[in-house]
Amino acid sequence: MFARKYxxxxxxxxxxxxxFENTYDPSExxxxxxxxxxxxxxxNKALRTQDHLVVYAFRLFIRNLHMKLNLLQAENKSINSKLVLYRGQSLTKDDFEKLKSNIGGLLSVNTFLSTSEKKDIALLFTGGTIEDSDTEGILFEIDISTNEVSSASYANVDQFSAFQxxxxxxxxxxxxVFRIKSIDKISGSAVWNIRLSLTNHTDAQLENLNLYMRQELQQCKTILSKFTNLMQQMNFPEKALHFYMKNSDIEKNPTIExxxxxxxxxxxxxxxxxxxxALNCYQNVLEDMNENMQEKPMFIxxxxxxxGNTYLELGNLDLAHEFHQRAFDLALSLPETNQGQIAANYIYQGDIVMEQNKMDEALIFYQKALALLIVHLPSTHSSxxxxxxxxxxxxxxxEKIEEALEMFEKSLSVLVDSSAANHPSISATHRHISTLLWILTRDEEALHHGLQALQIDANTLHLDDPQMKRRQDWVDFLRRDIHDHKCRLEENSHDWDQLSQFDM
Structure with a gap:
């Protein structure tokens, strides 16, 4: 079993x-x-840290647990209209400060969450009443209106629990998803009481994005294909490759899958x-295509x-243009033109002319693409x-810095709503915003975005990664520059050439 090596x-x-291997039954x-x-x-650790390999290994157990909670919730309707539950735990001071700054906002929990009707039991898990320099003792108090419709799955599991x-x-x-109602210190204690309410909160934009992604994933026939496709969309290529290799060997007469x-x-x-x-794989696919594949023009x-993208990266602009044009012509010839595909081709053509330093033409292509994407995709789609x-x-x-800054800020707003918090695209966008703000001598704001990028990179890169050093060097440079600028208030511009040393 997967767990043995741990x-x-x-x-x-x-x-x-x-x-577990010998006796597990879903009913238990x-x-x-x-x-x-x-x-x-x-x-819970895998869910909390997004360890997708472990999540996949335990996928059936996780599904069984979720479905069991749904079943119990449907079977055991409470006769009381109000329910108060408690959970005790410790939080780092940083995490606690984030909650304090979000009173009235939402708190989403990405793990299974155990709670109790007994306040005294929950208090035992807060870490006691001793002040600690690194953590805070927390008692979550959760108010639930049981007669209100909620999208949350929860149930009384006492009869099945190991601690019956x-x-x-x-x-x-x-x-x-909970709403944070209030945060107060418990009188005579070092423990904080955080009152939450269960919410049926659904974000329309998020629901649209989820629906769109589910439709994309439904095109994959096997669970492995679905999971690997999801890993790819979440920008975990190594993990995606791991799951691809778990699929059956490709035979001499390959299927569409x-x-x-x-x-x-x-x-x-x-x-x-x-x-x-990449080019070798794509060319093999071209050779493997049979009559069934010809019935899938969007795949082609x-x-x-x-x-075309691969040839562009290899510097062969003529072949890049040829294949993108083939795709564009095919898309236009279809009875029901896929506007998303047309938009993609505008982007690819823009990439080619931008590589040729034809900025005005590139801008036209990108703006055409954006106009289509805004109409035909969910507003939080990463495209x-x-x-x-x-x-x-x-x-x-x-050198239109204000316009560039506006576009990067719009990009960041969408990415924050559509991507994982540590997604590399969010880090990259913070870095671009940071450099533009520095050019505009908005140094404090530049430092803020530089620090945001550094924090994301610190969670995704090894400390000895050369990129980490460049990110830290940029933040250090901004701090020095802010200090120096305060010493010479008459200066209101920056030397762009200084950016080259940071690979920004």
Whole structure:
């Protein structure tokens, strides 16, 4: 089992793993989750840290647990209109300050969340009453109106819990959203009381984006294909490749699914700057295409565009233009023109002319693409963000700094709503905004965005990564520059040439 390598030197947990392998039944999923075993630790840690390999390994258990909570919630309607639950835990001071600054806002929980009707039980988990320099003791108090419709999955699991009768335990499923009502110090204690209310909050933009992505994923036939496609969209190429390789070997007479997998491996190579490898995969797909594939013209459009992108990266602008034009012509010839595909081709043509330093032409292509994307995609789709970014780069090349800044800020706004918090695109956009603000002598704002980028990179890059040094050097430079500028208030401009040393 996947968990064995994590507990090689722990005989007790290895015994639990063997017991789980031999006796697990989905009807006992809550009992297994609430026991003090490897399951609780590994599942919640994986969900909290987005460890997708572990999430995938435990996907059936996670699904069983979620479905069991849904079932119990439907079966056991409370006779009381109000329910108050408690959860005790400690938080780092940084995390606590984020909550304090968000009173009235929303708190989303990406793990399963255990709570109790018993306040005294919950207080035992707050870390006591001793002041600590690094953490704060927290008692969450959750108010629930049981007669109101909620999108949250939660249920009283006491009869199934490994601690039956001792905690009056309620378990919330992943993705529960609460509203922060108030935060106050408990009198005579070092513990903070944070009052939450369960909300049926749904964000229309987020729902539209989720629907769009679900429709994209539904095109994949197997669970592995769905999972790997999702990893790719979330910008985890190495993990995506791991799951692709779990698929069955591609046979001599490949199916559409096999051909699609080879195409997606080409995407991974392209993402990793392995352009020759990407081109080889895409050309193999062209050779493998049979009559069934000819019935999927949008797949062929995408393939032509990928080949065009690869040739662009290899510096062969003529072949890049040829394949993008093939895709464009094919898209226009279809009975029902896919406006998203047309927009993509405008972007690709813009990329080509931008590479030729034809900025005015590039801007026209990008603006045409943006107009289509805004109409035909959810407003928080990442393609809109990346198009704003392309327009910003054109303005930057044209030295239209205010216009470039506006476009990068729009890009950042969309990315924050559509991407994981540590997504590299968010970091890159913060860096671009930081440099533009510095050029405009808005140094304090430049430092803020520089620090935001550095914090994201620190969570995704190794400390010895050369990029980390460049990011830290940029932040240090901004701090020195702010200090120096205060010493010479008459100066109101910066030397752009200084940017080259930071690879910005």
């Amino acid at each position: 507990y090689t030197d722990n005989p007790q947990q290895l015994a639990y793993i063997s017991e 999923v809550i009992t297994w989750y609430t026991r003090n075993t490897f399951l609780y630790r590994m599942v 009768g001792t905690e009056r335990e309620y378990l919330f499923s992943m993705g529960t 096999d051909i699609t997998l080879k195409y997606l491996i080409g995407d991974l190579c392209l993402h990793a700057n392995n352009y020759e490898g 459009c995408n393939l032509y565009n990928r080949i 809109i963000a990346h198009t704003y970014s392309r327009i910003a780069h054109v303005y930057r090349k044209q």
